[in-house]
Amino acid sequence: MPGNLERDRLHEFPGWWGLERKIRPAYPAELLGNVCRVLPFGEEHQNSDRYLAWLRDFEVIRTLNLPAYWSPVQKDEVRRYCAALRGSENDYFFAIALRETGEFIGTLRAGHIDWRADIADIGIMIGEKRVWGGGIAQDAIATLARWLFDVVEIRRITAGAMAANPAMIHVFEKLGFQQEGVLRSQDALPEGGYGDHILLGCLKSEFVRGQAEALREGDEDARK
Numbered sequence: 001m002p003g004n005l006e007r008d009r010l011h012e013f014p015g016w017w018g019l020e021r022k023i024r025p026a027y028p029a030e031l032l033g034n035v036c037r038v039l040p041f042g043e044e045h046q047n048s049d050r051y052l053a054w055l056r057d058f059e060v061i062r063t064l065n066l067p068a069y070w071s072p073v074q075k076d077e078v079r080r081y082c083a084a085l086r087g088s089e090n091d092y093f094f095a096i097a098l099r100e101t102g103e104f105i106g107t108l109r110a111g112h113i114d115w116r117a118d119i120a121d122i123g124i125m126i127g128e129k130r131v132w133g134g135g136i137a138q139d140a141i142a143t144l145a146r147w148l149f150d151v152v153e154i155r156r157i158t159a160g161a162m163a164a165n166p167a168m169i170h171v172f173e174k175l176g177f178q179q180e181g182v183l184r185s186q187d188a189l190p191e192g193g194y195g196d197h198i199l200l201g202c203l204k205s206e207f208v209r210g211q212a213e214a215l216r217e218g219d220e221d222a223r224k
C-alpha cells in the first residue's frame with residue numbers, strides 16, 4: 001500500500017527520519033563586523049541609485065557571472081529579483097554597509113538553504129569599487145558565516161566563484177573554505193570563450209574564526 005510505505009519502512013531510514021525541517025530563524029536586526037555591518041536588504045537599498053549602478057557596472061558584474069546583465073539590467077528586473085529573494089523561505093538577503101559611516105556598499109546572500117541537511121550557499125557583491133581590497137568582503141563573509149554556524153545552526157557553507165576571480169577564491173580560502181570541485185568550462189567569459197567555475201565548501205569545524213570571533217561584543221551592542 002503506497003500510503004503506508006514510509007511508516008512501514010521507517011527503520012530503514014533512521015537518518016532521514018530523524019531530520020526535522022528546522023524553523024527558519026528571523027533575520028537579525030544587524031550583524032556587526034570589524035569594518036562592516038550586515039543588515040537585512042530593504043526597500044531603501046533596492047531603490048538606491050547606486051544598487052542599480054553597480055548592476056550596470058561591467059567591472060562589478062564580470063566576475064558575478066551575469067552575462068545577461070551585459071545589456072543593462074532594468075529596474076523592474078532588479079525589483080523582481082529582490083522581491084523573490086526577500087520573500088524566499090530559503091534565502092537571507094543582506095545589505096553590507098561600512099561600519100563607521102553606514103554607507104551602503106554591497107550585498108550578501110545566504111541562499112539555497114536546505115533546512116534538513118543544514119547547508120547554505122554564500123554569495124557576495126561589493127559594488128562600491130573604491131573599497132575593494134579593504135578587507136570588507138572577508139569581514140562580511142566571516143560575520144555572516146559566524147551567524148549561520150552559531151545561530152542558524154548551519155552545518156556546512158558552500159560558495160562558488162569564477163576561476164577568473166582569484167581574489168574571491170582567496171578570501172574564501174582564508175576563512176577556511178576548501179576547493180571541492182571544478183565545473184570545467186562552465187562560465188561564459190566576457191572576452192570570449194569559457195572559464196572554469198570553482199566550488200568551495202566549509203564545515204563549521206573548519207571555519208577560521210580569527211577576526212570574526214572578536215566581534216561578539218559588537219553584536220551584543222547591536223542587539224540593544
Ligand SMILES: CC(C)(COP(=O)(O)OP(=O)(O)OC[C@H]1O[C@@H](n2cnc3c(N)ncnc32)[C@H](O)[C@@H]1OP(=O)(O)O)[C@@H](O)C(=O)NCCC(=O)NCCS
Pocket residue numbers: 059060061063064123124125126127131132133134135136137138139160161162165166167168170171174
Ligand atoms: C571579489 C570581491 C567580493 C572582493 O571584495 P574585497 O572587499 O575587495 O575583498 P577583500 O578586500 O576582503 O579581500 C581581497 C583579497 O584578495 C586578494 N587579491 C586581490 N587580487 C588578487 C588576485 N589577483 N589573486 C589572488 N588574490 C588577490 C587581496 O590581496 C585580498 O587578500 P588579503 O587580505 O590576504 O591581502 C569584490 O571585488 C567584488 O564584489 N567584486 C565584484 C562581484 C564579485 O566578483 N562577487 C563575487 C562573486 S562569487
